[in-house]
Amino acid sequence: MVSALRLYAEQTFVEQAQHYAAVLGMRGVSVEIELIEKLGSRFLRLNPELALCVDQDGLWLAANGMKMQPDWKGESGRLKRASLKSEMIARACNIAEKPRLIDATAGLGHDSLLMAHLGAHVTLVERHPILFTLLEDTQQRALDDKILHAAAARIRLVFSDSADYLAQQASLVQVVDVVYLDPMFPQRDQNQNAAKKQAQVKKQMQLLHMLLPEDGEMDLGDHLLPLAQKIAKRVVVKRPRLAVFLAGQSTEHQWLGDACRFDAYFQHDLNT
Incomplete structure (x- = not known):
């Protein structure tokens, strides 16, 4: 089971990123927040490893240029x-x-x-x-x-x-x-x-x-x-x-x- 992940976020969403990192930390997952200038499709393609990301739509799982969250x-x-x-x-x-x-x-x-x-x-x-x-x-x-x-x-x-x-x-x-x-x-x-x-x-x-x-x-x-x-x-x-x-x-x-x-x-x- 994955026990550590990087979490990418733009400066605008740093507070949300910190919240998710704290919640996941209480659930046994170590999260390292990395602030980036632009969380877009190009960035995701260049960072293929499994990671989390935060934007205006909340928390996502990302890898290999793809993003996923439960799409209710x-x-x-x-x-x-x-x-x-x-x-x-x-x-x-x-x-x-x-x-x-x-x-x-x-x-x-x-x-x-x-x-x-x-x-x-x-x-x-x-x-x-x-x-x-x-x-x-x-x-x-x-x-x-x-x-x-x-x-x-x-x-x-x-x-x-x-x-x-x-x-x-x-x-x-x-x-x-x-x-x-x-x-x-x-x-x-x-x-x-x-x-x-x-x-x-x-x-x-x-x-x-x-x-x-x-x-x-x-x-x-x-x-x-x-x-x-x-x-x-x-x-x-x-x-x-x-x-x-x-x-x-x-x-x-x-x-x-x-x-x-x-x-x-x-x-x-x-x-x-």
Whole structure:
């Protein structure tokens, strides 16, 4: 895990840079602030190493000429078009019932934002201090946005390892309606006999892969399914359409799309 990063900022944003450096320092990440004259595309191309940067749009992750942050504002168009009937994820997670939902694989938070927009009360769990801080900054900005405010207000961020958090909820006998799992690296357990050529990874995913390098089978999320089943009436797993089942646990309850599917696991003994 990345434990030290450089943070680039123009003089105008030095106070914001100091704030982010202090927050990340409390979360175990050493940040060295470097003031620069102009934080533009040319500067980023000439500084290819993974770094953070601060500008008028907040905190970003950068490398190889690319910048990335959770783009909740960029989701506004999708949110305006979204409905309980049109979104497969909404049907899979039964969002019509306004569930209490734990997203245990936060990523950039886009799925959680959509589900919160449609009425779910979401606990978003992330263990990586840098990604968590990016999510935290994005949520604060969303709360100031008229379109995003209501959805952002229904999201609670938790800085924790998901396995630890789910185990803690189980020890407290806390039952939730849904646990949602979307593992970061599903391509490694793809059904090789049916797999087709994969499209090039999006830029934001390229940066996430640099920040969160694969470090073994834990990245596939197999260990999260049994933990989630202890506390959730319904566990929903997002998979590439042709991928094998998470943890090898099959289910007949599926919602199928062109590129992905949602597998659902029900715990009827928790529906009391």
